Amino acid sequence: MKITKSKIIGLLALLVVVGVLAGAAVWQQSKPKPAAPVEATKVTGYLGGEKIGLFDDPQFAQLAAAQGLDVDYRKAGSLAMMDADRTGMDYLFPSSRAAVEYGKAKGVNAAKQDIVFNSPIVLYTHKAVVDGLVSGGLVSKDGETYHMDMAKAVDAMKNNKSWADVGYQAGYGQFRIDSTDPVQSNSGNEYAALVATVLNGGQPATVDSVNRDAATIKAIFAKSGWMETSSEDSFNQFLTLGVGSKPMMVGYESQILDLAVNQPSAFQQIKDDVVIVYPTPTVWSTHTLMALDDNGAKLLDVLKSPDVQKLAWERHGFRAANFAGTDSISRFGVPSAADQLTAVSELPNNDAMQAIIAALS
């Protein structure tokens, strides 16, 4: 092999580079080490999908890290998580008191638990649908907010009314309100409780009333057929597929508020079309953290801290344990959102909730 002048220069250059790098490496080694960072404690557990936006928020990760926690999660429905494998899990974070009771009945022992957020169950629909329902009398409009008369709605479903019958002429098939699977996910479960309560004349459903109305409750849910197992997936599909696929769905108030803050361009696309309709009455979703061990308990403290409570409201739309946000809901720029909810129903007691789940299983 002939060694040309340029090759020699190239080789020399390379040796210089290597020399510099080696020097740098030695110098790196000789530098004093920075103070070792405190190893963050990993905390993981099952999380209802609607709270993923908060748990994925870098600001939340920072606030948790300041308390020495590195928080991870597995997505699971509020009821499904009570039956899931809890090996290695530090917490369960379902979305309602009913799910907590259900878990207790299944032998889930929380070392510590507390209510962290509240969020009302709402209906999401499209402008064309709500206008139709206002004309048909199921929905009333008060300023920019809409209220669904649940007694009338349940009656219409019970009697197999079509979308056209209830005022939405362009709708195809029977009037229905889609929810998540009531046997696995909380928003569907609380909607089932609401339906059962309405069927009981507005009094919280009881084991007796559920047994009496089981066939009707089943028939109302059968109208939906396919049900998602997570409120997050359900809301995403509602937005993505449009009115022809999911005319109306049950969700949490926080979902559209979160969208407005965190995905402003997506919100721009839908803000003139998608509206919140508050059911009258509605029920509160009581997001309760169940700590399964000490690490879970530390996470509970972080979640209850004023900074996280403020973040959860301002960026993700979760109301505090006292049912209010830290300021007015108008901050989100969602015209159909209301600060005050007057007609709220009590959830049925745990035995009645179990009866509802049994009826729908």
Add this chain to the structure above:
Amino acid sequence: MGKRILRAVAALAAGAMMLAGSGCASLNGNGSNGTNGTPQNSDKVQTFTPSGGKASATLNIASGSENREVAAAVQKAADESGVAVTLNYMGSLDIMAALENGGTSGGTTYDAVWPASSMWISMGDTKHLVKDAASTSTTPIVFGIEKPKAVELGWADASGKTKPVATTDIIDAVTSGKLKFSMTSATQSNSGASAYLAFATALTGKNEPLSADDLNNADLQSKVAALLKGVDRSSGSSDWLKDMVVANPDRFDAMVNYESLVIQANKQLTQAGHDPLLAVYPADGIAVSDSPLGYVDRGQNLKDAFSKFQQALQSKDSKLEFERAGRRTGLGGTLTYASDAQVQQSFKADWGINTDASALKTIALPAANVIDQALSVYQTALRKPSYTIWVVDYSGSMKGEGKQGVVDGLNAALNPEQAKASRIEPSGKDVNILIPFASKADEPVTANGSDTASLLSAAANRDPRGGTNIYDGLSKAIAQLPSNVSDYTTAIVLMTDGMSETGDRSKFQSDYAAKGQGLPIFSIMFGDADPTQLDEIASLSNAKVFDGRSGDLAAVFRQVKGYN
């Protein structure tokens, strides 16, 4: 410590030399070396590397076959994110099965899933592994009907504009023999499953989601079976169904497929001077594919890379490529870049395409347990029975591993217990015929219905020896075709590991021309098989060649069975 530094220096030096090397190459004018920035293709796997240079991470994704058509968008996202991705193409139901299996299938582990519909993630994610699943684009499932046929049926005018047609009207046209169509297998592919569920729902006449009682109703079962008799060819993949219709437009009236694949088909058809397929949107809807991409958390710490890639897929560059390929990216089924000239070239009104979001409708899908039951009933009772002739190489070179692979493969496809796991189990009306061959073809062994035991033991007991004459095997298979092929989904499956003697080639060609009726001859290539010989057979019969040379031969047999 000193040793470690030395090793680090050595590594750096090696890196420096490599940099110097690639620098020289580009000075020589070979700047683009073909591996960076261009997808690498194979039948089932496609890798996209960032054009900017080294990838920060690689994601292995289980993806629906229809995503082959959005390769340009995937490449843009790989470029922008600096993350390489490997798409493993498979049916939506296989993706569901991989999730049930903890995010793995056949020894491959996945970092993400990308099926055609969220439904398969919801049903498959029983282990709670999937995170951040979000829709990448939408496309409705439609009928693509050859223009003259659509006009004749009164569903389109001369301009190509179509009107919404009730599913029951489409069913009437099929059952009265006015319309034939092809669709993918309901148990292998999302588009076929969606269409089948929509048909069954419409046939109940109740305007309600399908129930378990409906599925047990004998009257409904016979109506659905009558309708599925109109399916003139099946496939395991939506993308290949499109290719098949494009390859032989005179033979096919219509296909059920994604709007985006009707658009792709039309680009190819019109370029070749054929009539386009007009998109007919069932008035009561079939389903909309929402194409969700979700991370599979197996503890592999690639979530940051996943998030980067997912975000890049939402960038303007990437979305534009989705829409140019015929997918919609706006919320509620709208187009985001309707004014882009190339997007307009895809969403053409004279192909019946309706960009109004109101065209996106879905029937109320049944509950998860009913879907499961519906798929079982489809596979074991309602689909058109299949008639499959397996022409299998027993030449001397098949001794040992080769023969074992074939026997395992036949068991995976035909042993009812094993096949059930992949939802390809034989029904009581299926016919399977085995024709072993070496220098000459053996006598056929026939299995009627689901009792395939004697066929499978014949396959296990035949010793490999002698030469390779695929053409004699195929001629014998043609002689075994049923008298009324339209009663069956019929296919010949050839499996070989070597180059064939060619003395009987022209006899086979004249036999096929005389009696083959255009039926597909799928090939499974193994060992030293000659791709040219097999490609010739595939193009003669508008079928395809499956590559069994690397990996699991049994998996390839399963896949082929999914095509009929």
